[in-house]
Amino acid sequence: MEIRYSSHPEDVKYYTTEELRDHFLITDLFQYGEIKSVYYHEDRMIVGSAMPTTAALVPEDGRQLGCAYFMERREMGILNIGGEGIVKADGAEYSLQYSDALYVGMGTKELSFSSANPADPAKFYFVSVPAHKSYECVKISKAEAIVQRAGSEAQCNTRTIFQYIHPSVCKSCQLLMGVTTLDSGSVWNAPPFHTHERRAEAFLYFDMQEEDVVFYLMGHPTQTRHLVVRPREAVLSPSWSMHGGCGTGRYSLAWAMAGENQAFGDMDAVSLADIQ
Template sequence: MMRTLYGASPADIAGMDTERLRAEFLVGGLFRPDEIEFVYTHVDRMIVGGAVPLAKPLMFGSGADVGTPFFFTAREMGIANLGGSGTVAVDGMRFALANRDVAYIGRGAREVVLESDDPQRPARFYMNSVPAGADIPHRLISRSEAKPLVLGEEARANRRTLRMYIHPEVAPSCLLLMGITDLAPGSVWNTVPPHLHERRMEAYCYFDLAAADQVVHLMGRPDNTRHLMVADGDVVLSPAWSIHMGAGTGPYAFVWGMTGENQAYTDVDPVAVRDLR
C-alpha cells in the first residue's frame, strides 16, 4: 500500500489544530503484521515504510506507485531492523539483520524480500527511500560497524549515543543518510539544542517505547513552535524549515533518516533553547 502526504509550509501551521497537525506531519500504522506499508511524502520525495513478516515472506519491487518500471529504478533505500532477527534479500542476495542492523539497497534493484527468522519474535523492518542518481552496491551495515557519537550530559537528561549507519564515513549512498540514536538510562531529551538544516529534511521513527509512554516531539519555526504526541512506531516528518527536539515519558530510541542537497551531517543552524517560543 502507498499513501501520499503533500507537506505544508511554515505559514500553514498557525491555523492547524491537533488533528490537522498530526495528519500532515505524523505517520502511524506502519507496522502491521504480514503487511508492507509505505507513505510517499512530497517533503523531498522521501518514502517511509514498515513491514512485519510473520507467516510468510513479504515482497515488493514494482514501480507502479512511483512512476518507474521498478521501485528502485531511480531510488535507494535503507532498511533498519527494530525487532527480532530477520532477512532482507535483494535480487537473491541475502542479508541477515539482527536488531539495530541496517541494510542499504542501491539503485537498480528489482525485487526485495523480507522475512523473520522466528514468527514469535518477528523482525520489524523500517524503511527510508529517496531518489538516487548513482549506483551504489547493496550492503549490510551491522550495529558494530556503525560510527558512534556520544552526545549530551547526564546532568541535563540528554545523554545519548548516535550511531551513523548510512553515511559517507561508514557506508556511502547517493543522497540518503540514516542512523539510530539510543538514550542513556535516565535521559529523556533528544536533539538538544534543537536546530534547522535548510538543505535537508529529516524523518524520525520513534521505537522501543512502552505502551504507556509517549514522546513529546517539538516542531515548527523557532518563534512559533508546536508539539506532537508520539507513540511507539510513529514517524514524524520534519521539513527543512522545522526544528526538531523531543522528550519522552519513559525510555525510547529513534531512527533518523535525512535527504536533501548534501550529506554534511554538521550542516545545521542551531537554535538556542531560550529563543524558542
C-alpha cells in the first residue's frame, strides 16, 4: 500500500509539476490480476482498484492499518467500470455489472474480488474510510441512485449526478460516493468551483476516449494549479483545495467524500471573480 501524506496549502504553492503529480495524482490503476491501493492521510482515506482475471483478489491484511483485518474499523464503496464482476463479503456474493456499486460495512472479515469472464475482467474502483458502526452491505445499481441534473449548454457543462452511497439510498458512517456523467458536447464538471473544509474527496476519471485528457484545476482559489489526468486515473483532493476540470472530450468521474458530515450540498462556492 502506497502512503500519501497531507500537504499544507502554503507549501503546495511551490510544488513543481512532478511534485503535484506525486502528491495528488494516482496513475497505473487497473492492472491485470492486481490490487493497487493508496493510503491518503486526509481523512484516512484509502483509494484503490482491483482488476481480477483468473483468480480472486483479496485486500491485504490489516497490519498496515493497525487492525486484525482490512475492514475491521472501515467501510468501503466499490464501483465497477469494467466487465461483470463478483464481490464476496463474508459469504454473501454480489454480482456487479458495469456502473453497479456496492457498499461494504465495517467488520466485514472476508472480502474478495473476482471477474465473471477473465477475458473481459471487472474493473473495481474502491474508496475506504474509517467507520464507527457496522451497517449492512448494499448493492446499488445506477437505476437505484439519486439522480440530479446540473449545468447548461451555454456553459458547456450539462451533466447528470448519480448519488449511490448517500443517506437517502443506504446507511453509511461517513462515506458518500457517486458518479457524474457529462452530456455529449459538454466538457466542464464545474462551475461552481468550490472547496469543503470539512471533507476530503477523491475523483476517478473514466468513460472517455483514450486520447482525451482532463485538465483538473486544484489549489487555493488564489493560487490555482492543474493536473493533466488521463483515462482511469484518480485525483486526491485535500479539503482546502478547490476542484473542477475541463476535458478535451466528454467523460465521467466517480467521486467519493468523507469527513465531518454527509451533507452533499455542504460546500463553499468560489466566485469566478476571485480565482487566480
